Amino acid sequence: MSLDFATLLDLSKSSLLLSLFAITFNPTAWNIVARNEYRNKTITKLFGGNTRYGCYFLAVLIFSFGLLRDALFHNALSEQPRIALIPYEYASKIAIVLGGLGQLFVISSTWQLGVTGTFLGDYFGILMDKRVEGFPFNVLNDPMYVGSTLSFIATSLWLERPAGLFVSVYVYVVYLIALRFEGPFTTMIYTKRAEQRKKNAAKST
Template sequence: MLALDRWLQETPILLEGASPDLKRQRLRRSLLWALLSLVASHLLCYLDVPAFLEIAEHQLKAPVLFLREHRARSVSSTALVRLDHSDVRAALISIILAPILWNGLARLEYHYRLWTRMTRGRSVFAHRLFSHFIIACSTIREYCIHRAVRTSSVWSLTHLHHGAEIARVLRFWGAFLYATGAVLSLSGFWRLRLYTYMPEYFGLFCSEMVSSFPFNVFSDPMYLGSALMHFGYALWCRSSTGLVLAVVLSLVYWVAARLIEEPFMYKLYAEEFRRRGMEQQREHLEHSVDIIRSTTACVKMASVHASKKCT
């Protein structure tokens, strides 16, 4: 425990500028969420969704008969997630690697001005280039996820008595989640425009905090919207692989937002507000000096004019 406290005080790798209590709280919470997500991902890999839906159907009609049938039946092949499949591995790698890449390159820009030097000192153009890099990484990740879901098995509901109705219900909720996530993501992007993609690392700051929808309801609406869209896509396609990838994506988003991006953004804005306050004080001081100088000049002119009258 003492070693953990010392690490939290001396090694601000993920939570730069934060207090040790905040670091300890975020670290415990992240470990808990990581454990829960790993357990959920492991369970989803072996979750027989068609059999689970059949449970609900049979329990309403003949629970005893269902228990006898379910005991002799193995897990459906359409519900398994093949983690050894190349498309699933590529999707997992792209999900984990994408935020690591853009956060690492953003830190290089903050500490060494990498992107600004590449664009010969044009910070605005460097930020636009970095924004297109993030969009390209997200596009590649979405392609990998789409391919992994499309090549995986689909939940077979044909053996259910109400299989067609259940499929329509799953499609409805999938479309609802996807539409909700799209509204959150697009409205957040509309509010921030290019300020969505880490402009603080390039010295570009918003003049004031955005407090309109969706930021008045959610702290990270675009990450939340993207996660909801992936959950909705998985339900629409009736894919266990899609659900596992959506859980992993949500965990990666939570770690990136809460432990890496958000604390460092607060630190950068605190430095910027401190710099603006010093500039305002310097401008006020220069203005006061100008007033004193003008007053002194007026007094000198008045004294000279009075002395001329006396002579």
């Protein structure tokens, strides 16, 4: 059987485009919302100035939209060509390993950071006392994004949908772009706190 791009990926399906939109929307939207929160405290004001309630509200939104994104991804794959690029007995085993590893990275990251650390609490002024250095942050800089990407790949292999592998690459590219905005901004927040602490220490001496 001859395989070409058109055979592996059906771009005519609107479900695929909708899935790609959701994948793009989520990190983009949360970066915009978080930056606005840092500057204007919009969500915090909705909760009477309670930063934790505001962060928890955003966490629920992010988690809910993540579930929607995953559902749209599964729906998109159901309409894509099913082609076994490698024997299923191997593909399924690889999928189990990658899926398990991906979930390990995501769950352990959340455990280490807590709810506020995971869901952009630093933009609300809820900062970590120190940098998290335990697993999985001692092996990866961005384990949550890597874990999420591995889960997309695992699902694609399990369902034997080559289109899902293309989408998985797109997922990782979107995450890399998001990190170029998210990383420096987060660093700026902690740098400002360190500078403020130095000023406070100087005033107290």
